[in-house]
Amino acid sequence: MHNKYILSIDQGTTSSRAIVFTHSGSMAGIAQKEFKQIFPKPGWVEHDPNEIWSSQFQVLNEALDNAGIGAEDLTAIGITNQRETAVVWDRQTGLPLCNAIVWQDRRTAGICDDLKAKGYEEMIRDKTGLVIDAYFSATKWKWILENVPGARDKARSGDLAVGTVDSWLIWNLTGGRVHVTDVTNASRTMLYNINTLSWDPELLELFGIPENALPDVRSSSEVYGETSDGILSTAVPIAGIAGDQQAATFGQMCMSPGTVKCTYGTGCFILCNTGDKPVLSGNSLLTTIAWQIEGKTTYALEGSIFIGGAVIQWLRDGLGLIKQSAEVEQLAESVKDNGGVYFVPAFTGLGAPHWDPYARGMIAGLTRGVTAGHIARAALESIAFQVNDVMHAMEDDAGINIRELKVDGGAVVNNLLMQFQSDLLGIPVIRPKTIETTALGAAYLAGLAVNYWSTIEEISEQWAMDRTFIRDISEKNQKELKDGWHRAISRAKNWDH
Numbered sequence: 001m002h003n004k005y006i007l008s009i010d011q012g013t014t015s016s017r018a019i020v021f022t023h024s025g026s027m028a029g030i031a032q033k034e035f036k037q038i039f040p041k042p043g044w045v046e047h048d049p050n051e052i053w054s055s056q057f058q059v060l061n062e063a064l065d066n067a068g069i070g071a072e073d074l075t076a077i078g079i080t081n082q083r084e085t086a087v088v089w090d091r092q093t094g095l096p097l098c099n100a101i102v103w104q105d106r107r108t109a110g111i112c113d114d115l116k117a118k119g120y121e122e123m124i125r126d127k128t129g130l131v132i133d134a135y136f137s138a139t140k141w142k143w144i145l146e147n148v149p150g151a152r153d154k155a156r157s158g159d160l161a162v163g164t165v166d167s168w169l170i171w172n173l174t175g176g177r178v179h180v181t182d183v184t185n186a187s188r189t190m191l192y193n194i195n196t197l198s199w200d201p202e203l204l205e206l207f208g209i210p211e212n213a214l215p216d217v218r219s220s221s222e223v224y225g226e227t228s229d230g231i232l233s234t235a236v237p238i239a240g241i242a243g244d245q246q247a248a249t250f251g252q253m254c255m256s257p258g259t260v261k262c263t264y265g266t267g268c269f270i271l272c273n274t275g276d277k278p279v280l281s282g283n284s285l286l287t288t289i290a291w292q293i294e295g296k297t298t299y300a301l302e303g304s305i306f307i308g309g310a311v312i313q314w315l316r317d318g319l320g321l322i323k324q325s326a327e328v329e330q331l332a333e334s335v336k337d338n339g340g341v342y343f344v345p346a347f348t349g350l351g352a353p354h355w356d357p358y359a360r361g362m363i364a365g366l367t368r369g370v371t372a373g374h375i376a377r378a379a380l381e382s383i384a385f386q387v388n389d390v391m392h393a394m395e396d397d398a399g400i401n402i403r404e405l406k407v408d409g410g411a412v413v414n415n416l417l418m419q420f421q422s423d424l425l426g427i428p429v430i431r432p433k434t435i436e437t438t439a440l441g442a443a444y445l446a447g448l449a450v451n452y453w454s455t456i457e458e459i460s461e462q463w464a465m466d467r468t469f470i471r472d473i474s475e476k477n478q479k480e481l482k483d484g485w486h487r488a489i490s491r492a493k494n495w496d497h
Helices: 051-067 111-116 121-128 135-146 150-157 164-172 201-207 244-251 312-318 325-332 370-396 415-425 439-450 455-461 476-491
Strands: 005-011 013-022 027-034 074-081 087-092 160-163 181-183 214-217 221-226 237-241 260-264 267-277 287-294 294-303 342-345 362-364 404-406 429-432 467-470
Touching: 005 439, 013 051, 013 164, 013 439, 027 051, 027 160, 074 111, 074 164, 074 244, 087 135, 087 164, 111 121, 111 135, 111 476, 121 160, 121 201, 135 150, 135 201, 150 160, 160 164, 164 181, 164 221, 164 237, 181 237, 221 287, 221 439, 237 244, 237 439, 244 260, 244 267, 244 287, 244 294, 260 370, 260 439, 267 287, 267 370, 287 439, 294 370, 312 325, 312 370, 325 370, 325 415, 342 370, 342 476, 362 476, 370 415, 370 476, 404 415, 415 429, 415 467, 415 476, 439 455
Parallel strands: 005 074, 074 237, 181 214, 260 404, 404 429
Antiparallel strands: 005 013, 013 027, 087 160, 221 237, 260 267, 267 294, 287 294, 342 362, 429 467
């Protein structure tokens, strides 16, 4: 068994990746491919589901080649994915009816406003742990059923399949034999009751989603099926699924209540383990399922920040301030501070704890003395400011003092950002040796299901620290920075309404 490997599929918002992991949790091979982001109208974000699948299929095989192994060397496959992105396809042909509507897409904000006006907020929050927002899958599927020609007819005839990206990948990996999701992805749809652990009939009726189109909901660690002929050279069990943020929380070994991680990716996502009972938020955070293993469900509080690393991509692609994302740290370090500049990256509204779909991006405090370095620094700092807002809301909700923050994701290699994060929070920020914790979490879930690893305790021993960042500014300076941020964000709110 120890000579075998686990393949982790990590299907993200801007790229598809595959990573081969060894029994010790180290990476043996990796492959990645970016795919097209489609913006048909302001506030709309789409992906081509066929390109998601083709890019994922390509890197699947490349990762095996890069590891120097074949499919026969794999014990299992784990899947982690961008969450809330809504895919709809034909069960007969396996072809998507339209582009996937991405989690960042705001086209259904009006539907959400209508639901709020009709007084559904409390009912939806009690059942799903979620706030009413265009972020989640239910309003996206509703929009597709009402706006894509033929979608409603296929739903009536039973030929329609709807799912999040994990379901779409498994459908393709198994040759259309298996239509499943796991509890973590289901809990992000606004259709799944996190108390009864089932699709909720009242919510299905409210959004007009037929239950027969939805995937079966399973645990996060079990064998769902095998890859079909033509995918790999031999059939391999698919044995783990978790939405990307839950997978990262598992990969970071946040196993006890009160442990917290933040993933710095396209967005930033902070999860706090709350144990075996859902904790409802008084600060507009989300209550979500962290994972379910062997019948035991673990819950979490989550704060979702829509624009994290994406603000650096915008500096690169939108403004042309940098040629590669990695250059932002050097540019930001060309100035000693932000020079009074604050950047609110509300390109697609604001997530937790503000939940304002009508907020828009803003750079405040500009003077003639401001340079590209100040803007780069303000962009980096905006990521940490948003994380700070969520962390304080989380402490209020959970009734705890968070003692440390574990971090992962692509942006955590940026030492300036990590140091500024610790400066704002006033607690240690801990970066692990393996920052690919999302993919690692999916590998762990799959490996547990097939006894590749025997216990969570065995896995926990693999977690290792790379560096800890400790606060290095005065409380006075900290307060001044936060006050400036709060002034800036108040001006960005409700801009487009």
